[in-house]
Amino acid sequence: MARIGTRYLAKDEPEEQLTLQVRPNVMFEAGMAFGVDPKRTILVELGKTRDISDMAGMNAVRIDNTVAKRQLLASRLKTAGCDTHYEDQIDWHSAGDFEKANLPPDEPKNMYFPLIPV
Numbered sequence: 001m002a003r004i005g006t007r008y009l010a011k012d013e014p015e016e017q018l019t020l021q022v023r024p025n026v027m028f029e030a031g032m033a034f035g036v037d038p039k040r041t042i043l044v045e046l047g048k049t050r051d052i053s054d055m056a057g058m059n060a061v062r063i064d065n066t067v068a069k070r071q072l073l074a075s076r077l078k079t080a081g082c083d084t085h086y087e088d089q090i091d092w093h094s095a096g097d098f099e100k101a102n103l104p105p106d107e108p109k110n111m112y113f114p115l116i117p118v
Contacts, residue, residue: 002050021050034058040080044073046101067093 002021033041043060059080061073070093078084086092 019050020048022052027052030055042073042076042080046098048102063098065094065098 001018003018030041030043038059041059043055043058045060045062059076061069061076063069063073074084074086074092
């Protein structure tokens with residue numbers, strides 16, 4: 001979670017609220033990958049996070065549970081030169097749950113273990 005420091009906010013600045021942001025080590029690693037081979041680097045974005053202006057227009061796929069987004073990622077991987085073998089298979093159309101990335105980072109303590117009245 002991050003936001004702009006209050007001393008740097010312009011009047012009516014929309015970034016006054018905390019928003020999800022990619023961890024700094026992940027951005028560092030992505031930068032290294034782009035530096036080594038930008039044509040073979042694909043950013044896979046999960047959930048809604050703060051946009052990174054320096055990375056706008058880069059090779060990115062916002063993944064979700066739809067077959068269309070999964071197919072888009074598979075196509076980008078193939079274009080990047082990855083050895084893919086997905087054409088005759090469909091199990092990857094529903095494997096995993098990317099929607100869990102949309103859960104709020106700070107959930108109520110009792111969300112998974114509700115209190116039972118005594």
